[in-house]
Amino acid sequence: MAGNPEGEGRAQLLDDIEAFSRNGPPVPEERPAQPAIARDKLVFPDLTRPPPARQGVETGPLAGSRGRAPPGGGGLLDRLRQQAQATQRQAVKHDADAQMRALHLSASIEAAFGYFDDMVCQLEIIQPAIPADFELPGKIVFAQMNWQAGAADFRLRPTATEDRHYETASVRFRFGAPQRLQEMRDAAGVEPLRKLLHDAGIAFRLDERRSRDSLLEGGLFSFPCEVRGGFLFKADYPANELTLRTRNLGRFGTMEFRLQAGDLTHETLDDLAQLMLCQPSRFLKRFRRSA
Numbered sequence: 001m002a003g004n005p006e007g008e009g010r011a012q013l014l015d016d017i018e019a020f021s022r023n024g025p026p027v028p029e030e031r032p033a034q035p036a037i038a039r040d041k042l043v044f045p046d047l048t049r050p051p052p053a054r055q056g057v058e059t060g061p062l063a064g065s066r067g068r069a070p071p072g073g074g075g076l077l078d079r080l081r082q083q084a085q086a087t088q089r090q091a092v093k094h095d096a097d098a099q100m101r102a103l104h105l106s107a108s109i110e111a112a113f114g115y116f117d118d119m120v121c122q123l124e125i126i127q128p129a130i131p132a133d134f135e136l137p138g139k140i141v142f143a144q145m146n147w148q149a150g151a152a153d154f155r156l157r158p159t160a161t162e163d164r165h166y167e168t169a170s171v172r173f174r175f176g177a178p179q180r181l182q183e184m185r186d187a188a189g190v191e192p193l194r195k196l197l198h199d200a201g202i203a204f205r206l207d208e209r210r211s212r213d214s215l216l217e218g219g220l221f222s223f224p225c226e227v228r229g230g231f232l233f234k235a236d237y238p239a240n241e242l243t244l245r246t247r248n249l250g251r252f253g254t255m256e257f258r259l260q261a262g263d264l265t266h267e268t269l270d271d272l273a274q275l276m277l278c279q280p281s282r283f284l285k286r287f288r289r290s291a
Contacts (some may be wrong), residue, residue, distance in 0.1 A: 132278035
């Protein structure tokens with residue numbers, strides 16, 4: 001005969017209550033002690049190591065290659081990839097060509113500096129005579145001069161790398177004679193002569209003659225028989241050429257030339273040096289002035 005389940009459950013509940021009243025709560029099963037976590041003992045995962053492979057995960061051509069497309073068969077992605085590679089190769093070649101042109105231009109200016117730096121040292125010893133006269137309007141003649149002093153200098157181009165690119169090379173010189181020159185001018189001629197001497201780089205002294213009413217009546221100019229001049233090479237790296245600016249070279253006045261790096265040969269530097277020393281020179285025939 002089958003028992004009544006509801007009655008049996010009630011009887012079991014009564015037995016459990018009576019056992020709890022006699023023995024207290026049941027003792028829990030023992031488990032291994034969990035280690036306490038301290039802040040200074042935390043270990044962070046090494047993100048540089050790949051995660052361990054998980055079982056049941058399928059691996060295929062795209063596994064572990066996020067953002068990498070499967071090889072195509074001449075589709076749009078392949079054409080774009082080929083164009084990108086060609087563009088990169090062209091950019092690398094362009095940068096290499098630009099670097100070679102910059103090195104060539106810098107080497108040309110460096111060679112020009114070395115040439116004239118050595119020449120100035122020799123001229124300081126020899127102090128040769130200057131065979132030509134320099135003349136200003138009004139028949140003001142600077143004659144019988146010798147080389148007095150000179151100097152060569154250079155400046156490097158500021159770069160973010162360790163490359164030494166020459167930006168400029170320059171030469172300064174001074175011709176002179178022992179005598180002093182004097183020029184008298186009336187009131188109307190004082191200012192024109194003052195400007196003329198200033199533009200030519202001539203240092204002068206002016207003794208003004210004034211009336212009782214302090215009106216300018218004239219002036220006596222006194223200045224040394226001396227000519228100062230020079231020239232400057234300046235690199236234009238974006239245009240891959242250089243500018244030559246001169247002052248009082250062979251005559252009073254300024255000139256400007258646009259040259260290529262290959263123009264600064266030993267022959268060109270010889271022609272320029274001969275022009276500086278007022279000797280026969282082909283420089284002005286070989287190169288056209290730009291200003």
